Amino acid sequence: MSSSSSTRRLSYPQGRQGTRGAYRLVRTPPVRVAPPLLDAAQRAAVDHAGGPLLVLAGPGTGKTTTLVESVAARIARGTDPERILVLTFSRKAAVELRDRMALRIGAARAPQATTFHSFCYALVRAHQDTDLFVEPLRLLSGPEQDVAVRELLAGQPGLERLGLAHVRWPDELRACLTTRGFADEVRAVLARSRELGLGPDALQTFARRIGRPDWQAASAFLAEYLDVLDMQGVLDYAELVHRAVLLARRPDVAERLAQRYDAVFVDEYQDTDPAQLRL
Incomplete structure (x- = not known):
């Protein structure tokens, strides 16, 4: 049995091979992949030390590979993986990013990769006014x-x-x-x-x-x-991002976020809408 990112094998209970009974699926530990060979432009992006950086590239040119290598380089230089945030636009893309980083860096050291909406929801929930909303939004x-x-x-x-x-x-x-x-x-x-x-x-x-x-x-x-x-007590997706932006502009929340993360990476940045760009 296999998946896109890892292999699973059947583990038979002792003494039950070939008979009816319970079976347990065991995840085969992922094998670390070797660093890819980067060209000069990719290496320049990976070696970028700090401050904003916009990487322009066409389809199939290795944008995501460059992002993963940039994350790996930061961790190799001593950045705590928990202080790195990786954002993307769909759950499928977030899962693929997490898998690629886990294979490259190691599952125990891979940073958080999530969608804009998941990040916004966590931020809004963390600051939800309990006087106005008894139940979670x-x-x-x-x-x-x-x-x-x-x-x-x-x-x-x-x-x-x-x-x-x-x-x-x-x-x-x-x-x-x-x-x-x-x-x-x-x-x-x-x-x-x-x-x-x-x-x-x-x-x-x-x-x-x-x-x-x-x-x-x-x-x-x-x-x-x-x-x-x-x-x-509900929000639509556009309102969710809008409220997250308003929260992030509050001095206390902005300071907390700045202290929480050392680096933020965005995959497929060209797909951001104006609200996500403000965030």
Whole structure:
């Protein structure tokens, strides 16, 4: 039996070979891989001692290999692996990064590799206001967000009782409010607003300046949407990163993060959105 990163073997209980019974899967220890041969540009990136560095390269040119070797070099120079953070964009990529670093450096010494959203969730949870949220904040899945947006557009019952007024959309859009296409457009505006760091007031000011009554209505909808999510103790993915950015800007949290990590590596940096870039 095998996986992409390691091999597993069947271990038979004593005296039970060839008979029915319990079996235990034992992970075969990974074999350390030899350092790859780097070209001059890769070696320059690996030898970079400190400060920001942006590495530009096309597909298949060894970007991830260079990242892994950079991490290995820092650890070889004495950096504690726990003080290195490696960020990427999908769970699959994070698992592959962890496996590659474990094979290169050793499983016991490989640093943390995680997605932006996992890092943000841990940061937000660590500073969650227990007076406002008794239960842990929950992430809203894409389908759940779609349902929430469509219910609010359709006029979810009980909003007035909660102190929330129905948003008044321009007359020419009212026939669209219950359609999936319009809900998708509204979701895109909400996500993009948060990616750009815009709150309801900033979005409303921008909409007034360019003369867009539909965007003015969207700003009111954003305020209503965020209030409803807060009352339910949930966050969507764009709001999660936005709140992590706000936290990271607090002097006490910024100081704690600066003390926690000596280096941050980002794989596939070109895929960052503006909110992740601010983070």
